[in-house]
Amino acid sequence: MIPAFRLDGQPKTFVLVPGSWHGGWCWSRVVTALTRKRHRVFALTQTGLGERRHLAAAATHIDVYVDDIVNTIECEELHDVVLVGHSFGGIPITGAAARLPARIRSLVYLDAGVPEVGESALSPLSPEEQERRRRSALRLDGIDVLMPPAGAPAHWGIAGAAAEWVMRRLTPHPLATYATPLEYDRSSWEALARTYIRCTAFPHPHLIVRQNQLRADTRWNWIEFPAGHHAMVSHPEELACLLETL
Numbered sequence: 001m002i003p004a005f006r007l008d009g010q011p012k013t014f015v016l017v018p019g020s021w022h023g024g025w026c027w028s029r030v031v032t033a034l035t036r037k038r039h040r041v042f043a044l045t046q047t048g049l050g051e052r053r054h055l056a057a058a059a060t061h062i063d064v065y066v067d068d069i070v071n072t073i074e075c076e077e078l079h080d081v082v083l084v085g086h087s088f089g090g091i092p093i094t095g096a097a098a099r100l101p102a103r104i105r106s107l108v109y110l111d112a113g114v115p116e117v118g119e120s121a122l123s124p125l126s127p128e129e130q131e132r133r134r135r136s137a138l139r140l141d142g143i144d145v146l147m148p149p150a151g152a153p154a155h156w157g158i159a160g161a162a163a164e165w166v167m168r169r170l171t172p173h174p175l176a177t178y179a180t181p182l183e184y185d186r187s188s189w190e191a192l193a194r195t196y197i198r199c200t201a202f203p204h205p206h207l208i209v210r211q212n213q214l215r216a217d218t219r220w221n222w223i224e225f226p227a228g229h230h231a232m233v234s235h236p237e238e239l240a241c242l243l244e245t246l
Contacts, residue, residue, distance in 0.1 A: 011037075011038045011039050011040065012039050012040070012080070012082055012105070012244065013039070013040045013041075013042075013078050013079070013080060013081050013082065013105075014034060014039060014040070014041045014042065014081070014082045014083075014084060014243065015042045015044060015069065015072060015073060015078065015081050015082070015083050015084065016030065016031070016041065016042065016043045016044065016084045016086075016232075017044050017046070017069060017083070017084065017085040017086065017089035017092060017093050018043075018044070018045070018046070018049075018050075018086055018087075018089055019085075019086045019087025019088040019089050019112070020087060020088040020146070020173045020178075021049065021146075021148040021170040021171060021172070021173050022049065022050065022086075022166075022169075022170065023045035023046075023049050023050020023051060023052070023169070023171070024043035024044050024045040024050060025043075025045075025050060025051075025169055026086075026166065026169075026230075026232055026233060027041075027043040027232050028043070029232070029233070029236030029237075030043075030232050030236045030239055030240050030243070031043050032236075033236055033237050033240035033241075034240045034243065034244070037240075037244065039244070040078075042072060042076065042078070044068060044069060044072055046059070046064075046065045046068050046092070046177075047059045047064050047065065047068055048143075048171075048173075048174045048177075049171050049173065050169070050171060053171045053172070056140075056141070056143045056145065056172070056174050057141070057142065057143055059143075059174035059176060059177050060174075060176050061176055061177065061180045062091060062092060062095070062120065062121070062176075062177050062178075062180045062181070062182050063095065063180075063182075064177065065091070065092035065095075065177055066092045066095035066096050066099065066182075068092070069083070069092055069093060069095075069096035070096050070099050070100055073096070073100055073103055074100070078103060079103050080103075080104075080105040081103055081104050081105055082105050082106050082108060082243065082246055083096065083097055083104055083106075083107050083108065084107075084108040084110060084243065085107075085108070085109055085110065085112045086110040086111065086112055086232060087110070087111060087112050087113065087204075087229065088112070088113060088121055088173075088178075089110075089112055090109045090110075090112025090113040090114050090115070091113050091115050091120075091121050091182055092182075093107060093109075093112075094107075094114065094115055094182065094184060094189060095182050095183075095184045097188075097189055097192055098184035098185045098186070098188045098189040099184070099185075099188075101188045101189070101191060101192055104192050105193070106192065106193040106194070106195060106246050107189075107192050107193065107194045107195070108194075108195045108197065108243065108246055109194070109195070109196045109197065110197045110199070110231065110232070110239075111197065111198060111199040111204055111207065111229050111231070112196075112207075113207065113210070114196070114210060114214060115182050117182070117183060117184060117186050118181045118182070118183060119181060119182060120178060120179055120180055120181045120182065121177070121178040121179075122134075122178055122179055123181075124206065124207075124209065124210055125206060129206070133146060133178070134175070134179070137175045138172070140172060143174055143175075144174070144175040144176070145172035145173055145174055145175055146172065146173045146175055146178065147172055148167070148170035148171075148172070148173075152167075153166065153167060153230075155202060155204075155229065156202065156228055156229040156230040156233075157199070157201050157202040157227060157228010157229055157230055157231075157234055158228060158230050158233055158234050162230075162233055162234065165233075166230065166233060190219070193221070194219070194220050194221065195220070195221040195222075195223060195246050196211070196214050196215075196220050196221070196222055196223070197223045197225050197231075197242070198211055198215075198222070198223070198224050198225065199225050199227050199228055199229050199231050200224050200225065200226050200227075201226055201227050201228045202228040202229055204229050221246075223242070225238075225239070225242065227239070
């Protein structure tokens with residue numbers, strides 16, 4: 001059963017950042033649910049992914065993805081933003097929030113990575129897994145990319161038409177954004193309200209160690225959400241209701 005959450009009744013501004021291989025499209029049902037309740041919502045696609053896949057050559061560093069978020073917030077003149085990152089999206093939202101702390105209402109990590117200063121998306125992985133991923137990279141149009149894993153839907157908690165919808169939209173992910181370290185002002189980031197939503201139905205094996213650390217940290221608002229890793233696809237209405245409370 002999805003737990004009930006209290007609402008404050010005020011419209012909010014959301015910026016939603018997807019994970020590896022995804023674009024803003026993966027949030028579409030959450031966007032519909034939130035905008036129906038008068039919230040302002042921006043579902044961002046990072047450089048080189050989704051409808052911006054033709055720009056993969058520009059995705060040379062994780063800072064490019066941080067820039068994507070910062071530029072969206074600044075160009076749209078957004079304030080009091082609930083900044084949400086799913087999975088890999090936790091890395092760039094950390095950097096963006098540290099750059100624009102005065103614009104952020106709260107940070108939400110949806111089954112996401114939370115990097116320490118100087119870590120990359122690969123850093124939490126074992127040396128063997130890091131090497132495996134680097135070796136698995138393909139060179140397409142002069143860019144090293146990680147391909148979407150064929151068996152991912154089962155691990156993400158989706159099946160049938162939902163899994164097919166996701167898999168046909170995934171695009172190769174520029175390896176550089178995985179491998180380069182994120183440098184950010186930790187004091188600016190730590191001053192912000194932060195929520196971690198752990199998807200409990202299908203635990204993500206590469207997130208467990210960091211999640212256990214965060215769960216024990218009283219500075220975090222910790223929420224257990226009974227859905228798989230792709231909660232924005234499998235439980236969009238329930239997730240939207242939860243995000244409204246943050």
